Amino acid sequence: MHAAARRSVVNGRRRLAEAVDAAAKVFARRGYHGASTQDIADVLGMRQASLYYYFESKEAALEAVIRVAVEDYASRALRIARKETSASEKVAALIRTHLAPMVERVEYSRVFLGERRFLQDPARKRIRAMELRYERIIQRVMAEGVASREFRADLDTRLAMLALLGLGNSAAAWFGREPGMDFERITAGYADFLVRSFRTTH
Amino acid sequence: MHAAARRSVVNGRRRLAEAVDAAAKVFARRGYHGASTQDIADVLGMRQASLYYYFESKEAALEAVIRVAVEDYASRALRIARKETSASEKVAALIRTHLAPMVERVEYSRVFLGERRFLQDPARKRIRAMELRYERIIQRVMAEGVASREFRADLDTRLAMLALLGLGNSAAAWFGREPGMDFERITAGYADFLVRSFRTTH
DNA sequence: AATTTTCCCTATTGCATTATAGAATAGACT
DNA sequence: AGTCTATTCTATAATGCAATAGGGAAAATT
Structure with a gap:
């Protein structure tokens, strides 16, 4: 029920791209070390731990960006x-x-x-x-x-x-x-x- | 006995300048958020808490630099x-x-x-x-x-x-x-x- | 219809980090 | 000698943060 509306056929790679976008935005604003994974999750409207479905680690997010x-x-x-x-x-x-x-x-x-x-x-x-x-x-x-x-x-x-x-x-x-x-x-x-x-x- | 040799008449403002130098070096290398006050203290050869004799806060150190x-x-x-x-x-x-x-x-x-x-x-x-x-x-x-x-x-x-x-x-x-x-x-x-x-x- | 996969959740661990409180030491000053 | 002041120390509180474990619901696949 939580993420039902968000899910659709198009959302194959799109959500990952959104996650990378969010990381880019947050890293750019606060700097890599100044940014928390919580900040990134906030932009995406998800929980901090859920980020780890898309990235192995915070550094992996940086690398993706x-x-x-x-x-x-x-x-x-x-x-x-x-x-x-x-x-x-x-x-x-x-x-x-x-x-x-x-x-x-x-x-x-x-x-x-x-x-x-x-x-x-x-x-x-x-x-x-x-x-x-x-x-x-x-x-x-x-x-x-x-x-x-x-x-x-x-x-x-x-x-x-x-x-x-x-x-x-x-x-x-x-x-x-x-x-x-x-x-x-x-x-x-x-x-x-x-x-x-x-x-x-x- | 610990800091005896280091102390001298000349060390009025000099030690503060050294602290700012250390902060500059560490902030430059690791970035402000990536650097810890411990890192700065290490450069100075003192304990982390001792830094607070020279700076009110980590941010004050950044401002000084x-x-x-x-x-x-x-x-x-x-x-x-x-x-x-x-x-x-x-x-x-x-x-x-x-x-x-x-x-x-x-x-x-x-x-x-x-x-x-x-x-x-x-x-x-x-x-x-x-x-x-x-x-x-x-x-x-x-x-x-x-x-x-x-x-x-x-x-x-x-x-x-x-x-x-x-x-x-x-x-x-x-x-x-x-x-x-x-x-x-x-x-x-x-x-x-x-x-x-x-x-x-x- | 049954099963698998995708995607997000809750709960928690463990560690690093900033900052404060108060004590100790040594030199300067009287 | 005794006091003051500068400088560093120990110990600890309080928090924030990355990352793991395991669960559950919807969607896709069979």
Whole structure:
């Protein structure tokens, strides 16, 4: 009688996704260690112990959130990197895809950026490896921009990569809270900043 | 007999500073909620309860750390903003002062950036007010650069301010861990990035 | 209709953690 | 010598929290 109305045919994977969403929201707001499994259960309208039907442990919930957050990043970056466009357009596209998830799910980005360090070693290293792969793809775009003389010869490609990620990631901190700063304004502005500073001056 | 050797005339304020240092180190590593007062006491070589001689509460320790981290930021920025130099030089100087504390005390920066949100409302609003003051000073430098035609007329000064802080803050995440990325390389590179993208193209 | 599976519940254990109370020790001061 | 003050200690209260065990009802499957 309790959960009768909630149950339906559609609720196969949906409820699990809701649980991950709830975890993301709570972890983003209170931080991993500051959040209790009770908090997550509250969002879902269930008992604290019932959460353990969906997650083996609190940390497993964190891993699930982070997995969603990190998903597809590298593959989308690779797709951009392989295109037959200018390096400038690639940089702009990279910033766009990097910020895109923030529109629909900032909480995931925030949890990834701030809480991933609390993962234990098997999962942590997997995530770190995916990050490195992502970073290398971005840096190669910079390097190819230099090689084709579209970007200045003295460009520090590693720092350029860190700058792109730094700009993108820092937006997660205030995205949705800075009035007037919508997706278009941010991505267009940041892409413009980056491209202007990377291009050869003539 | 226990703490005899440690005690001396010099240890007036020094021990408190050590306690704040210990808190900064532990909060930076484990996060505010992930850190226990026991962890901090361990660093100091004292008992958990003894910490309460220096801090009223765990949160008071956090506030002490953050206060140190936030100290002087606005005043140093203001000193730069008032100088009779070009806007470009001001931007470069702003990046430098922003990153300077990271050399000697990254932990403080990290705690400020990641844990300040856990402060309760009296302290939290005070910190936020100081941040806003800092942001306004930076943005005004951008605006004056536009007014003097040193920076492009279409520069989004608010986004430019966020970009400067974003670049600076993101460095706190990897400062000291990215091989080869020393203070000079970062500050010079970032200053260069910013100035190139802000300047009028002619 | 019978059985299995899904999903949530109640109840509880065990541990970690913040904070308080009050005592002890040693150096500074009179 | 005797008192005061700073600093740390022991002991403990009080709570919050992750996780386990086992049950039960509805839905799906046979």
